[in-house]
Amino acid sequence: MRVTVTTRRPGTAPGHIFVAPYTIESTMIGQTGSLISDDAGNPIWFRPLSSTSLQNADFKVQTYHDSRTGASQPVLTWWQGSIAIPPRYTNLPGGAPEPGGCYYIYDSHYRLFRTVSAHNGFNADEHEFILTRRGTALFIASRTVPMDLRPYGGPEDGAILDSEVQEVDLATGKLVFSWDMLRHVNPADSEVPASDASSSGGVWDAYHLNSIDENDKGELLISSRNMWAIYNISRKSGKIRWQLGGKKSDFTFAPNARFYWQHDARFRPGNRISMFDDGCCNQPDGTPEQQSHGLILNLDARTHRATVDRSYYHDPALFAPSQGNTQALPNGNQFIGWGQESYYSEYAGAGNTENTPSRNLLYDVRMPGSDISYRAFRNTWVGTPYYPPKAAARTADGHSVVYASWNGSTQTRAWRVLAGPDPRSLSVVVRHAPRSGFETAVTTRSRGPYFQVKALDASGKVLRASHVVKTG
Template sequence: MWRFVSEPGLRPMRVKVTANKSGTARGDIFVAPFSADQMVGQTGALVNDNSGDPVWFRPLSSTNLQNADFKVQTYYDGHRDRGQPVLTWWQGSLALPPAYTNLPAGAPEPGGCYYLYDARYRLLKTVFAHHGYYPDEHEFTLTRRGTALFLASKPVRLDLRPYGGPRNGAILNSEVQEVDLATGRLLNSWNALDHLDPADSEEPVSSASSSDGVWDAFHINSVDEGPGGQWLVSSRNMWAVYGISKKSGKIRYQIGGKKSDFTFGPNAHFYWQHDARFRPGSRISMFDDGCCDLPDGPPEQQSHGLILNLDFRRHRATVAKTYYHKPPLYSPTQGNTQALPNGNQFIGWGQSPYYSEYASAGNTQGNGSRNRLYDAKLPGSNISYRAFRNAWTGTPYYPPKAAARADGRGRIVYASWNGSTQTRAWQVLAGPKPDSLSVVVKRAERSGFETAVRTGAPGPYYQVKALDAAGKVLRASRVVRLPK
């Protein structure tokens, strides 16, 4: 993990960058690291640059708290032409055995919510679910209408005998919910249990014995809004993606699963999938986990990013492009496939501790390094539900931080500004009193999250000032004293 002198409370994980070639899209990388085992560093929301250095980190107070779906979005407050970039994420606790066994593994515990933060890292909005459902970590998307589209879940009592379970059982149900951000009012909802048949689940009802009798038959894990007033909904445990009429709630078509309306070309089948998205034309994308534990079905396949062509006349799905990793990865859960503005694809490998970027053409199984432009590995058993590359300009409302230390060769002044994307260099001031400081280092180039600047100035008082690319002072730190 990283440790900083000027920010001793921050201990983000340190990733290992294994590939970094030209041609990547602009922007930084957004992850929300956590672990079901031994966490390396702190959980929280983390922005890294291409070198793997932190840009911004917001740690959480406990490893029992997690963030998820951390990314940049545009917030429209009722004015279409006045959208502002914001950071959004889910925060709460996940049912992660052995700590929590009251719900299926990965389900959200009560008490979670969604956050919107502005470019100065100030809280703008907190969003909650309706109908007694728990805000779900799987999805939180802002629309141009000033609304938020998300998933919410809760256990619902249900007689599971028709499916081979107990009479007094329960099912983990999910709702798609859309709320107005200005008022918090629920505008639309779609309930999985009203439209899907639990008998079609690929998750055996016997699995409920390890989660207090709650069966995760559906595991709805993404919703995307597309043209013509439709939603694209992914149900991991049904191995299916559904096109749904937003107005009526009716399922217009099903891709995959036991009642698929589509047949499949070679290598187009998917299993335990995540992050289904509309793509231009008659295409959709997803992260095909492809593994593991395929009951009475095909052999497991490597996890990969997948883009499908959909022929609605012939009702046939064929592979458009695939994105595999080298070494091969097998992710039982989580993951995403993000379309980047330059045509590249960014893959978060979910339960496998990697994130990668590929040129548009992609690759095929057995050629996982082909067209791979960027690759990084998380430490230990750390994972991130999704990973994104987003352009972001952050100007913190709080000042930079400074610290001073002495060694046998003089003084070292440490400077950092958590979240500043415009700082390019540092100026160091020193003096015998807090109110009598002068510049002793005119310009020291920024070198990662924290910059160490050596000076012969005895101090014992020091201050740093952040400089932009033109050398303009952005903001000064508080004055600090050299420890005695």
């Protein structure tokens, strides 16, 4: 997938970009999978999937904590499976995970380190996967529960898509905590009518849980898209401490603070929370549609009033029916994944307003066609692949062009090229060719026909050599 960088200004946070491209339309440009890229839009690492029927989601860098040894290490994590996307899948509500998905944890050498699955008949859900300091994983799991939906305006022989927060010990694989949405929240409060079940195999997506966060007070923050609500939950008692938004909100809203169809609710310092406010579409009961934007709210515990602290709008205006995230960066910037709109952006922390959408925009990228990513992140990452670099070569008009690449290496800054008449008689023909994008083309007068490349770091040290190749 080749992206278009539309804005690139000084002041962005360090790190690479992490997305998991896929599409809900008929045509995918490129392949689904997990992609790390640099600020110029060049791929650094790509792990393609074999079919557009498979998707990755929530691809990011996390820290794995080993509860037995106390050691920790940076890892890559993501969900992999199939998402119910009509018309391919109509057995479940759109965006629900099909059975069979799981979470992957890869180490910094791009080796599979762990897989994690849901328990008790639930399916691993693409919306959230968090590694904790306790050596556990917190994630969303979902399953269909048969139910007579007539009291809610749906079919008699219907079902509800239930969501559960699950926590698994990574060392043992055992379930250590769970919190079930259906046991605590009345589905009658949903903004999605139960009659919608007729288009998804009789299954009503009343909740659509899409994010989990936790703080050091033993509280969970969960976002329920189809309730238009965010809930603060006590881990110890399982009780809902407060609800923000929805039909039974414990808070009132100042101007521009109300949200709809939201994603990615996160605790922020100082009685604040952030989210991605989709703001559209299919608003019921004449609710006004609003532009999608990143949103940080102040929550006054005394007055139970929510006010806008910061907001992050896009120019041109975007209206994302689903998905999206607002990531806090270490330097105070905010990174916005625009969900069902094919963009991701970075803003200086002060943000902007609906009337000043270009203010504080530092970085903006558009993905091709209808390609999207459920979330987008900027993370720091050092990748040292367990496999060697790749080389290819061809000769024409008295010279050779050698092509060098190393999928996933973040330390390669240049290439050294060797050539010779046989694989055991190679000598250096190009000592230092600066890396230029994912694949570097190096021209040499040597006709080989055997060639090899060596990856060099910033100090000129050889990281690793490719296999020897022959011109074709």
